Amino acid sequence: MHKKTLLALAGLSLATVTQAASPSLEEMWALVQQQQAEIAQLKSQLNATEQRVAETEEKTEATFAAVEEVTSGPVSKLAEWADKTTVGGYGEVHYNNLTSDNSNNSKDEFDLHRFVLFFGHQFNDKLRMYSELEVEHNIAGEGQNGEVEVEQAYIEYDYAQNHRAKAGVFLMPVGIINETHEPDAFYGVERNSVEKDILPATWWEGGVMFSGELAEGVSYDAGMHSGLYIDPTVSDWKIRDGRQKVSEAKGDDLAYTGRLKYTGVPGLELATTIQYQSDLWQGETFAGEDEVDATLWEAHAIYNRGPFGMRALYAHWDIDNAIETIKAGADEQEGFYVEPSYRLTEKLGLFARYSEWDNQAGSNNDSEKQQYDVGVNYWLDEHVVLKADYMRQEVESGDELRGFNLGVGWSF
């Protein structure tokens, strides 16, 4: 009996406790509503936070844009002008130690060979000016060794999407180094003799030149400009003597130049230039001859693949026979060179060059010259180079010039 009573009491107590711990339906509903309100509040807070983040992002973006505008955009007329104007240049200092057995060509000298400044200005997207001012051999003037020259000064205009024209003084589109001759861009202390004595680099004229792209990798240049003037009265006959350098240059008889170039494959350049000079004597009469026309044909190939490099060039002048009244064999002037190279590291490169040229190739005179060069370029920076080379030049008649050259060059 007592046991039953105790069990009943225990059951009653448990039911009461259980009933007291479980919320009623009303309480449950109130709880859900409360939680819903809290969720709604949290959602609202989250939305507000997201909105604030978005606003902050917008403000940050606007701040970035404003700061970038101030720091990168022109802040004055002067800054705007400076933004459209470019300055560059290059220079090369040489030491030549050359010995000649049979002539007075020996050299043991230091020379600031070239100091050049470029100035360019972009008038608008299609119109620009470019110039190159050069001092050669450091001191120019009466009785001095050097010269001050303006090698380029032209206006260039993009008259169609892939075509442009320039007018003024410009470099001839011929050869390898005539247009690209910054010292860090070629091997050897001195520029190669074939392009110097046959083309003749560096060579600039005044006139108009049209250039552009015909197809992928195929470009052209075609122009009409001042011609060479080989003065017969002072017995000039070498092509190099004919450069008038656009200094009150005789314009009686013009010259015409055309070049085709292919650069569609990385590392490869194939190019050929033809030029017609209507009269190298520019209207003068000498020994009964009054017109000496001439045609230049030049072709070259450049191929760089990995560390290997190869350059080869051939140039030939076919000149009217009348020039032989000045010098026998000068009606043919020609030459070629081949130049393999190897880049040991990014900074160090080796080269060898064999050159052969003759300014009296039209005769059987012993006038042909051969030159062997071997050397090294060491680039301290991509625009600064130290150079050293050994050369041996032989003339068919027996003269020999040999020795070494050292140089430092830069461009910017």
Add this chain to the structure above:
Amino acid sequence: MAALLFVVTLTLSNGTFAKGVYQTGPEFIAEVFGNDTPKAKSLLLTPQLKETASQIMNRQVRGLRMRYWQSDSNTAWIMEEIGKELPITIGVVIRENQIVQIKILAFRESRGWEVRYPAFTKQYQGVKITTELALDKHIDGITGATLSVRAVNKVATLALYFHQQIALKAEQESSTLAPKTP
């Protein structure tokens, strides 16, 4: 007369464009990501990033940030670098620290435009950055366009470096958020 005719013929010829804007930035990004073009992000240029970027570009890198676009492990970058005198606009796409694509979007100078040819730009496919902050593959240049080639090389290297930094940061963040094992 013949010379004039020659020039007129050339002018009228329908050659490819030597210079100008070949593709705008938004067109490039749309081409890379298609319909799922992501929103542009910004990589803040911290002093450390600027110092390394300046080393890669061989000039002082300025600015507060570098914009980029990211979808999964792909990032796309549009950068400008001066070749000789005027800026070249270059688009770079990178996936898992390798270049997928380089495209010249605009070239403004008279020389060196050959860098835009696929024959040149395809050399960059699969190229990575080395620990010395250089490209891990030799890129054959273009004669007479040395400065343009250098500009593309520098931009390629910088984009790889920035991509690498983003990937590293993402890795660090994911390892911080990962639950710690007891």
